Amino acid sequence: MQRTLILLKPDAVQKSVMGDILARFERKGLKVVGLKMLQMDQALCDDHYSEHVTKGFYKFMSAFMMSGPIVAAAIEGHDAIKVVRTMCGATNPADALPGTIRGDYAKNIDNNIIHSSDSEESAAKEVARFFKENELFAYSRSLVD
Ligand code: ATP
Ligand code: MG
DSSP states (O other): OEEEEEEEOHHHHHTTOHHHHHHHHHHTTOEEEEEEEEOOOHHHHHHHTGGGTTSTTHHHHHHHHTSSOEEEEEEEETTHHHHHHHHHOOSSTTTSOBTBHHHHHOOBTTBOOEEEOOSHHHHHHHHHHHOOGGGOOOOOOTTTO
């Protein structure tokens, strides 16, 4: 069982597709174990995207990430890190296959709708960055299973 972090970027909130995207993960059988809306500030964005802060596109990208509210979700399931990355599709929506989240909803590489953790190491760090321990929930689905 793995946990991974997704961020529904400001364009997902603007397009009113938060529910549609979360529903895809739920339909897949993945479990939402943490969920919140927030607005990023520069420090949080720099921390989250530390591998990119020196890149030419970063200033523009961070301005976009701070431009409005985002939704953070911790998602749990078998191979959740890989499954969620696959469901998100390629970074550049022009390369993202139809049926993937970016393939279906994203406009371009600057507005690509969703972030997801790319490794076990980053997933652990990123879940902890956005959620305190008491904001993560272990629950069974025994009421419906
Ligand atoms: P994310 O981390 O947002 O989930 P990713 O893991 O698919 O995306 P990264 O390489 O981590 O891709 O890039 C982080 C973000 O930086 C991308 O989502 C994109 O918005 C932006 N980005 C990456 N490469 C470029 C580029 N060549 N030109 C412009 N923006 C880029
Ligand atoms: Mg990334």
